[in-house]
Amino acid sequence: MTETAVFGGGCFWCTESVFLSLRGVISVAPGYSGGHVEQPTYEQVCGKATGHIEVVRLVFDPDIITFETLLQVFFATHDPTTLDRQGGDIGPQYASAIFFQSESQREIAQHMIEQVQTEIGVPVVTRLLPAQTFWPAESYHHNYYARNPGQGYCQVVISPKLAKFRKRYAQLLAS
Template identity: 80%
Template sequence: MTETAVLGGGCFWCTESVFLALRGVLGVTPGYSGGHVQHPSYEQVCTKTTGHIEVVRVVFDPEIIDFETVLRVFFSTHDPSTLDRQGGDVGPQYASAIFYQSPAQKETARKIMLEVQDEIGEPVVTRLLEAQTFWPAESYHHNYYARNPGQGYCQVVISPKLAKFRKRYTALLSS
């Protein structure tokens, strides 16, 4: 039995890299959700007019890693207090968002969002949205960091984020 989470935490290259490293995660697919254009392309989403958010679809084994833990990792690896931006990535496509897949996920997300807000002492602007169509990103976005570790964005943004994540969540890492 598996469960699915659809999460927007800024650039999907970063988010994908984090979740691929977790034990119990069976697959991560970058893509788009939340917009009004059918089969959006990366170029269309970058125009900021489609309403889509860059997301990852995370398929996981809830016997190994539960949704609450997935969310704790999600919130600790991006800034949920900035509206439509993560660092230098600015625009509605970089919104912090959870597309809940069930009423149970919605309730868990609400609970964790309140806890995170108390922890950071700032309003959490993460959007809690009902599941919508997930459109997989173009193939060149899949496993981007693993295939392009020397690329500038990967070195400056993703590598430090992964190092911090690995240090904090050593016990959750896959072998």
Template identity: 65%
Template sequence: MTETIVLGGGCFWCVEAVFQRLRGVMRVQSGYCGGHVDHPTYEQVCEKNTGHIEVVEIEFDPREIGFDDLLGVFFETHDPTTPDRQGNDVGPQYASAIFFQSPEQEAVARLHIEHLQDRLGVPVVTKLLPKARFWPAETYHDNYFERNPHQPYCAFVVSEKVNKFIRRFPDKLKTS
């Protein structure tokens, strides 16, 4: 039995690369969520007028990793305090967002955000949104970091996120 969650934490290449390495995660698919255009393209989303957020749809086994642990990794590997921005990536498509798939996920996410805000002492701007239509990204985005590790953005930005995850969560890495 698996569960699904949709998370936006900046560029989906970064988020995908982190969650692919997380024990208990069965599948990670980059895509778009929350907008008003059917079948959006990367180019349309980058124009910043479709309302979509770059996200990943994560299928996970709750017997191997809890939803709260997924959120812990999510919040430690992106900045949930900058609206519509992750580093040099700026625009509404880079919003920090959780598209909850059930009332239980919503309740856990809401508590996680409240505790994180108390710990940080600054507002957490992560959007907590109900389940919305997920549109898979174009296939050239699949496993982007794995296929393009020397591309400059991957070498300097994605690799840093992955390395941060590995340093922070060595006990949560997949073994194979």
């Protein structure tokens, strides 16, 4: 029995590479959600007029990794306090968002948002949104970091983020 989670935490190249390394995560797909354009392209989404957010769709085994644990990783690996921005990536497509797939996910996510906000002492701007159509990204975005580790963005942004993540969450990593 599996579940699905959909998160927007900035550039999907980063979020995909983080979640792919977790034990209990069966698959991770980059894509777009939340907008009004059907079958959007990367270029359209980057144009900032589609309403879509870059997201990852995870299929996971809740007997191995819980939705709450996925949320802990989500909040620890992006900045949920910056509106439509993650570092140098600026625009509505980089919004922090959780597209809940069930009432249970909504409740857990709402509690986690409140908890994170209390812990850090500043407002969390993560959007909590109902499930919407997930449009898969173009094939060249899938497993981007693993296929392009020498690319500048991967070296400067993703590699340091992954190193920090792996150190903090070593117990959750797949072998």
